[in-house]
Amino acid sequence: MEGGQRSTILITNDDGIDAPGLRALVHSLVAPNLFNVLVCAPDSEKSAVSHSITWLHPIAVKKVHIDGVTAYAVSGTPADCASLGVSKALFPTLPDLVLSGINKGSNCGYHIVYSGTVAGAREAFFNDIPSISISYDWVKGKSNLQDFTLAAQVCIPIINAVLVEIKNQSYPRKCFLNIDVPNDIANHKGYRLTKQGKSIIKMGWRQVTSEREGRKMSSDMTNADTETPKNVDSSSVSPDHLLFAREVRGSVLDDDITDYKCLQEGYITVSPLAALSHAEVDCQAYFKDWLQSVPEIPSSSSL
Structure with missing residues (x-):
């Protein structure tokens, strides 16, 4: 420009x-x-x-x-x-x-x-x-x-x-x-x-009997406006071929x-x-002390 x-x-x-x-x-x-x-x-x-x-x-x-x-x-x-x-x-x-x-x-x-x-x-x-x-x-x-x-x-x-x-x-x-x-x-x-918070829709899984079963998930991880197709006969699904679909289980919101x-x-x-999300400061402090307590394996050059 x-x-x-x-x-x-x-x-x-x-x-x-x-x-x-x-x-x-x-x-x-x-x-x-x-x-x-x-x-x-x-x-x-x-x-x-x-x-x-x-x-x-x-x-x-x-x-x-x-x-x-x-x-x-x-x-x-x-x-x-x-x-x-x-x-x-x-x-x-x-x-x-x-x-x-x-x-x-x-x-x-x-x-x-x-x-x-x-x-x-x-x-x-x-x-x-x-x-x-x-x-x-x-x-x-x-x-x-x-x-x-x-x-x-x-x-x-x-x-x-x-x-x-x-x-x-x-x-x-x-x-x-x-x-x-x-x-x-x-x-x-x-x-x-x-600022970016920590809210999230909690997701779970349920076993289904057809690849068409369940509801399409929208980009904000909530159920989209699509009808749920009827289940097919579960006998048509092989015991070695299991199908699972995501579903909403609740949410966690910010205070x-x-x-x-x-x-x-x-x-x-x-x-x-930004491109990276840095860990919280208290996590940095915790692992700084924690890492010092981890016993080091001797390097091959010191053996």
Whole structure:
């Protein structure tokens, strides 16, 4: 981005290139004609794949028509898409900013570890490209597709402000941002700087009798809006071929002022993240003393 040139924004996600959250974000950025928008996103849903990458075989890339942008659907993961998008192998120029989202479901607390949406932004961060992951707290029975457009619109001021900092070369390069938009967007309480908490949906397993049985898990690790197919005759399953499906067993929520709690209070949460999560200070102190008490095995050179 030089002088009066338009900023280039690369968009990826984990819900797939046809997902309404990505399309709403693209449309909101294309409409004012202020940005050069590129899209490199998975060709199908890749929710909860975390930061996995494709290593053992090539990935397929296909050009897709989306009005106002240059877009490609990729057979890989969100991290693959972000990596390819900033590599200059697919697009001739580097983006000024990478956006990953808008995800259908929040990404707070420990769920950030599972999130393909956050991984897309993290991969750009690995490549020294400023990035933001964006998620909307979709709630069954309350949310609708128009909410993604509203979620994009409330994030535009942050995106613009980040681009200004990038242009001024004052944007910090030691972190990336994770944004969560509350369910009731029209009545949000404003932006709130938060930190990653420890909230998590506790998962369990149950034995099933068909690969079609059970409910699809959404990217925020909750049950998606899909019907549960009827069980097949259990006699058709071999005793040596056991099938297990994940299911929600409960949740653990934060008491501190963290991303999840502030999101539920109606704030648009903005959490700076880094590539690594360091252990708590008291753990460092414990293991410093503990390690000194562990007897060392003599090295071969001292024998």
